[in-house]
Amino acid sequence: MTVQVLSADPEVKQGPDKLLSSRHLVVTRLVIPKGEAIQRHRSLMTVTVVSIKGQVEFHTDDDVTTLVPGKAVVMQPGEFHWLEAPAEDGEVMVVHGVLAQ
Structure with a gap:
Protein backbone atom coordinates (compact mmCIF):
# COMPACT_ATOMS: atom_id res chain seq x y z
CA MET A 1 0.00 0.00 0.00
CA THR A 2 1.31 3.44 -0.93
CA VAL A 3 0.57 6.45 1.27
CA GLN A 4 -0.05 9.73 -0.49
CA VAL A 5 0.52 12.89 1.53
CA LEU A 6 -1.64 15.86 0.54
CA SER A 7 -0.59 19.42 1.42
CA ALA A 8 -2.56 22.64 1.25
CA ASP A 9 -1.27 25.60 -0.75
CA PRO A 10 -0.72 28.46 1.74
CA GLU A 11 -1.08 30.97 -1.12
CA VAL A 12 -4.79 30.12 -1.54
CA LYS A 13 -6.66 32.77 0.49
CA GLN A 14 -10.09 32.37 -1.16
CA GLY A 15 -11.85 29.59 -3.01
CA PRO A 16 -10.80 26.04 -3.77
CA ASP A 17 -7.39 24.49 -3.18
CA LYS A 18 -7.64 21.10 -4.92
CA LEU A 19 -5.42 18.58 -3.13
CA LEU A 20 -6.39 15.44 -5.05
CA SER A 21 -8.49 14.80 -8.12
CA SER A 22 -9.26 11.40 -9.58
CA ARG A 23 -12.25 9.76 -11.23
CA HIS A 24 -13.75 8.54 -7.96
CA LEU A 25 -12.27 10.86 -5.34
CA VAL A 26 -11.72 14.61 -5.07
CA VAL A 27 -10.26 16.29 -1.96
CA THR A 28 -10.42 20.08 -1.78
CA ARG A 29 -9.63 22.62 0.91
CA LEU A 30 -12.15 25.41 0.52
CA VAL A 31 -11.36 28.88 1.90
CA ILE A 32 -14.34 31.21 2.42
CA PRO A 33 -13.58 34.76 3.62
CA MET A 45 -20.73 11.91 -5.71
CA THR A 46 -21.23 11.59 -1.94
CA VAL A 47 -19.98 14.79 -0.30
CA THR A 48 -18.34 15.07 3.12
CA VAL A 49 -17.58 18.58 4.42
CA VAL A 50 -15.35 18.87 7.51
CA SER A 51 -14.77 22.22 9.19
CA ILE A 52 -11.10 22.99 9.85
CA LYS A 53 -11.13 26.71 10.70
CA GLY A 54 -13.62 29.41 11.69
CA GLN A 55 -17.36 29.15 11.18
CA VAL A 56 -19.14 28.16 7.96
CA GLU A 57 -22.87 27.80 7.34
CA PHE A 58 -23.69 24.74 5.25
CA HIS A 59 -27.07 25.08 3.52
CA THR A 60 -29.33 22.58 1.82
CA ASP A 61 -32.75 23.40 0.40
CA ASP A 62 -34.26 22.19 3.71
CA ASP A 63 -31.70 22.98 6.43
CA VAL A 64 -28.77 25.07 7.66
CA THR A 65 -25.93 23.61 9.74
CA THR A 66 -23.26 25.78 11.33
CA LEU A 67 -19.91 24.07 10.95
CA GLY A 78 -27.43 15.02 -6.22
CA GLU A 79 -28.42 17.16 -3.21
CA PHE A 80 -28.19 20.90 -3.79
CA HIS A 81 -26.09 22.77 -1.23
CA TRP A 82 -24.14 25.98 -0.70
CA LEU A 83 -21.80 27.45 1.90
CA GLU A 84 -21.24 30.87 3.37
CA ALA A 85 -19.10 32.51 6.04
CA PRO A 86 -21.29 35.32 7.43
CA ALA A 87 -19.55 35.87 10.79
CA GLU A 88 -15.86 35.08 10.23
CA ASP A 89 -13.39 33.55 7.78
CA GLY A 90 -13.86 29.82 7.41
CA GLU A 91 -12.14 26.81 5.91
CA VAL A 92 -13.50 23.36 5.22
CA MET A 93 -12.11 20.17 3.75
CA VAL A 94 -14.47 18.79 1.09
CA VAL A 95 -14.30 15.16 0.02
CA HIS A 96 -16.30 14.08 -3.04
CA GLY A 97 -16.22 10.31 -3.38
CA VAL A 98 -17.89 7.32 -4.92
CA LEU A 99 -18.53 4.98 -2.01
CA ALA A 100 -18.05 1.24 -2.38
CA GLN A 101 -21.27 -0.75 -2.50
Missing part, protein backbone atom coordinates in the same frame (compact mmCIF):
# COMPACT_ATOMS: atom_id res chain seq x y z
CA LYS A 34 -16.04 36.50 5.95
CA GLY A 35 -19.08 37.73 4.04
CA GLU A 36 -18.45 35.48 1.03
CA ALA A 37 -20.40 32.46 -0.22
CA ILE A 38 -20.03 29.44 -2.49
CA GLN A 39 -23.07 29.38 -4.78
CA ARG A 40 -25.74 26.65 -4.78
CA HIS A 41 -24.57 23.54 -6.59
CA ARG A 42 -24.66 19.74 -6.41
CA SER A 43 -22.30 16.83 -6.87
CA LEU A 44 -22.80 13.46 -8.52
CA VAL A 68 -17.09 24.75 13.39
CA PRO A 69 -13.82 22.80 13.72
CA GLY A 70 -14.58 19.21 14.60
CA LYS A 71 -18.05 19.22 13.02
CA ALA A 72 -18.86 17.64 9.66
CA VAL A 73 -21.77 16.87 7.34
CA VAL A 74 -22.23 14.04 4.84
CA MET A 75 -24.70 14.27 2.00
CA GLN A 76 -25.88 11.98 -0.74
CA PRO A 77 -25.19 12.53 -4.45
